[in-house]
Amino acid sequence: MILTWVLTAVCLLLAAQLVFALINSRALPVPGKRTRTIENRPLVSVLIPARDEERNIEECLNHVLDSDDSEYRIEVIVYDDDSSDDTGGIVRRMAMEDHRIRLMKGDELPEGWKGKCYACHRLAEQASGSWYLMLDADVRVGRLAIRDTLRSAMKKKVGLLSGFPKQITGTWMERLVVPMMEFVILCHLPMPMVARSSSRLFSAAHGAYMLIKRSAYESVGGYEALKNEMVDDMAMARAVKQAGYKMMLADMSKHAQMRMYHGAREVWEGFSKNMFAGMGRNYVLMAGMLLWYTALYILPPIALLIGLFSGNLHLAAFSGLAMLLGMTVKSVCDIRSGLPAWRGVFMAATVCCTLAIALASVAGGLNGKGHTWKGRRYG
Known part of the structure; x- marks a missing residue:
């Protein structure tokens, strides 16, 4: 019951996000x-x-x-x-x-x-x-x-x-x-x-x-x-x-x-070098970003599996709607960027990879090792 209410809120947030992205794309x-x-x-x-x-x-x-x-x-x-x-x-x-x-x-x-x-x-x-x-x-x-x-x-x-x-x-x-x-x-x-x-x-x-x-x-x-x-x-x-x-x-x-x-290595090194620094090395902001993207794009596919395996079709329906809205938001942004709309289907995988890089970006600052790019080490 609680998870269903959470998914309802996620759907509303994603609908608002979709409207915002559409307005921004036109602007x-x-x-x-x-x-x-x-x-x-x-x-x-x-x-x-x-x-x-x-x-x-x-x-x-x-x-x-x-x-x-x-x-x-x-x-x-x-x-x-x-x-x-x-x-x-x-x-x-x-x-x-x-x-x-x-x-x-x-x-x-x-x-x-x-x-x-x-x-x-x-x-x-x-x-x-x-x-x-x-x-x-x-x-x-x-x-x-x-x-x-x-x-x-x-x-x-x-x-x-x-x-x-x-x-x-x-x-x-x-x-x-x-x-x-x-x-x-x-x-x-x-x-x-x-x-x-x-x-x-x-x-x-x-x-x-x-x-x-x-x-x-x-x-x-x-x-x-x-x-x-x-x-x-x-x-x-x-x-x-x-x-x-x-x-x-x-x-x-x-x-x-x-x-x-x-390639994957350059993507990982390039984004992990910049992501946490781009947020001003603000742990609260980073935690908020991780929570936001997890709730909107990772929770729905997990809830969909829970709904299907438990026979809770109400939960499965809201989860599926949330996933569809998330994919549509991504497709709108990709179209504006000149990219194929079908890539929005992989939104959950995209967010999983992005959050993993974000955690690596934070870890590089915490352990003192920093990040390497083109032969230079950055703290």
């Missing part, structure tokens, strides 16, 4: 829509931090160089962050063929800095543009991506425009976990408030694609003010808001794509 702007031509061809500095990106950097640069730059000019600066592969060699050879590319050889990482923050800091020091595009090496931009995001940023007069590229996934762990980044945003962050509110609470960004106005970057103190931040994109978004600039979170799925991780 997420697509760059370039109903925007004017850019005047005076501003210079955009495309800044790419690269550490062991041999498999990505050439294709990334080719896509950038193939962009429609009729309304702006670009310079491309790549920071070779002590790569152990041929990342620097590839960039050097491409720079000899295209004067728009420059290669920066990385310095030794100073004490107190996180690797990506320092790379972006050094890149910004060398940039000449009035706009900086912080771009990860695994991103493939479309021909109109830079033009359309620049148009939207200038029209809306924002200091920062960021968005989630379409996520290309190759293994099941990638398919289950990687799309959860955008799922969390669409299910918990009221999208209209990102643009309208000056509060830091309504901030989000994806570090793979961040277009930042130079004056906004300088106003927040650049990456030097964020040098020890593990989740630097979220920290930059909050800092831009705090400095009095507006920001825009956009749907980049039609403008850019990326394969963020290759």
